[in-house]
Amino acid sequence: MKKIALDVGDKTIGVAVSDPLLITAQGIMTIERVGIRKDAGKVMDLIKxxxxxxxxxxxxxKLDGTDSIQTEKVYEFKTMLENKMKSSGMGHIQIVFQDERLTTVMAEKVLIEGDVRRNKRKKVIDKQAAVLILQSYLDTL
Structure with missing residues (x-):
């Protein structure tokens, strides 16, 4: 079965999905955040x-390995997603964390090297970061 990755930010959630053979990650979309419950519901729809x-x-x-304010927000999102999945009969789906330090920086570098314009980069950077998160996870399997 495939894996799905999320780059959870305050305004958007970048989403990537693996291929069935778990070799590559492809960015599929960026979810505009509207509220933690609705955002978790959208992620559940994508999982299905x-x-x-x-x-x-x-x-x-943080670079020194400690939690940041954003880390706490990601923990909160995971808890919400986990609870919604359990109550919807999706409790069998595993949720794991992957270190994402510097993925946004790397994603921007990839997009710049790909000659993507600045205004377009803002729209796809979270999706690209999700690709890097998922590819890093897949490489450890």
Whole structure:
């Protein structure tokens, strides 16, 4: 089964999905945040649509490895997603964290090297960060 990755931010959630063989990650969309419950519901819809058995959430630690304010928000999102999935009969789906330090910086570098314009980069950077998070996870399997 496929894996889905999330780059959870304050305004958007970047989403990537693996191929069935768990070799590559592809960015599929960026979710505009509207509220933690609705955002978790949208993620659950994507899990079902893409037939995923694992959710990989990027964990934004500080460079020294300690938690940041954003780390706490990601923990809160994971808890909400977990609770909604359990109450919806999706409790069998595994949720794991993947260190995402510097993924946004790397994603921007990839987009710049790909000659993506600045205004377009803002729209796809979270999706690209999710790709890097998922690819990093897949490489450890």
């Amino acid at each position: 649509e893409h037939d995923c058995d694992t959710v990989v959430i990027g964990l934004p630690k």
